[in-house]
Amino acid sequence: MSQDDTPDPYADPLVFGQRLQILRTRRGLTREQLGGLLGRTGSWAKGLETGRLKTPKLEVILAIAEVLRVRDLADLTGSQTVHIDLFAGPGHPRLAGVRAAVDAFPIALRQEAPPTAHLRARLDRAWRARHRAPNHREVLGGLLPDLIRDAQAAVQQADRAVERRAAQAVLSETYSLCQFFVAYQPDAPLLWRVAERGLIAAQESEDPRAIGVAAWLAAQAHRDSGPSHFEAADSVALAGLAYLEPLLPDASDGVLAIAGALVFEAGYTAARRKETGTAWRHWDRARTMAERLPADFYDPITSFSRAIMGAHAVTVAVELHAGGESVRQAAAADALTIPSRPRRARHRIEEARGYQLDGQPDVALATLDKAHEAAPETIKYNGYAKRIVLEETESKISARRRRASELAVKMGLLAA
Incomplete structure (x- = not known):
């Protein structure tokens, strides 16, 4: 291993401080940044990493794990007796089927694609089912494989440009639905494939709402990857908002809602940075946009509403x-x-x-x-x-x- 390589915390039994240093470095944080996010100092973080300070209590370990987005607590503590997934779920039984549908190479689909209007109706039903279900991943996991395959076929088999753009909008929203299923499951590469394909399909659709939704979800994926990705989260959210802003004076409720959701996303990321004024300023602007929506409006994807x-x-x-x-x-x-x-x-x-x-x-x-x-x-x-x-x-x-x-x-x- 070269001097520039990051050690693998699983290769050898390492003490807590060594694991902390490795995981902090992988998140792109300095000791000062880690300490600041925990209300401590860089010197405190250095003390833990070098062993000058003893392993902290569980309360502090959990706070560190939250900041570093540690998936399994054993990655940080080194204890192999108890494995607890923190920022990833246990892996849903339907994950393999959804992954197979996403990873398939749809170069020569033989089945006849359903009409775009039919796919749109199925998507609408899927969103409603998600909101009503206590076990929403189970519901989505059963619906997504066929939806993904049919939406891909609809794009391939579209004869006219207008039909193809409509099919791309449906495909993009299908990936958006898929991202809700995949999020916080133990397959980060799959999450990024879904997010990126959603962005590409949205751009191909030229549909403002589809573009806004894809940007909103990509911003969330970046932010949830940790502090070193906050700038990317802002960049995607603000780029999506800049695209939508010229349309807002005459926008539909759906476009206005996704614009408001993007404004709040910028505020959310600012709050993660502990930028109090910026966070509340974005929230206040988002609230003003929500007040332009009907009182009973509720966006089925972003939940944006009054x-x-x-x-x-x-x-x-x-x-x-x-x-x-x-x-x-x-x-x-x-x-x-x-x-x-x-x-x-x-x-x-x-x-x-x-x-x-x-x-x-x-x-x-x-x-x-x-x-x-x-x-x-x-x-x-x-x-x-x-x-x-x-x-x-x-x-x-x-x-x-x-x-x-x-x-x-x-x-x-x-x-x-």
Whole structure:
């Protein structure tokens, strides 16, 4: 191995500090950046890496794992006795079938493609099914393979340019639906293939909404890859927004909604950077755009709507690590106005993060119970929820520890 190569933390038994240094370097963070994201200093991070400071408590380890987006806690701790996936789910049973459909080379499809209008109706039904289902990945995993193959065939068999562009728009949205299934599963390369193909199909479609949706999802993929990808997340989101802005004065509700969603994405990334003023400025602009939409409008892909802005405010406050503000925004938001079960569960998780930041772990656990009730698959794949639950299984208060352990069993983190 050359001096420039990054060691493999799995090749040899390494101590905690060595693993931390390797994983931090792979995320493109300096010690000062890591320390700052954890409310510490670069000297503190160096002390952990060099062994000057002893291995921290579980609470701190989980915070480090969150910042570094560690998939398996054993990657950081070195313990091979307990493997806990944090920012990746366990891998859905239908993942292999979806992956096979994405990876197939559709050069000579023999089946006759359904009409684009038929595919559009199937997509609409799939989005509705996703929002209604507590086990939304199971539902999507059953629908996606045929949708992907049929949408690819529709593009190949389109005779006229206008038909081909319409088919590309449907194909792009099919990849968007697929990204919701693939996200947080243990196959990051597949996620990027899906995101990139969605962008290409959207560009070929020349459809403003398809282009905006693909940019929105690509921005999320970049941001979820860690701080070294935040600039790329901003670049994609702001480029998509710049493309849409000239269309907004006369835009349809669907185009206005995706533009508003892109504005909020920029605010979300700013909050991850701890840029308070920029984050709230973007949120306020997104809220103004939401108010232009009908009161009962709810975007089936982005969830952008008047109803979602309260949930978005909670997310901004949580990402800024403002516990009191998070709780205040949670009290103002109305989760029951969110018609989507997975999105409502995600909001409950963000509320729980706020309560945890505010020093209210019992309320956080109760809120995670509500998230589990709304959509068990959402909480099962959410790293933030897992972190809270695991942290509280070590609580010194027996009732809290018992409640956290019961929830951990329901989420599949601990054996019954």
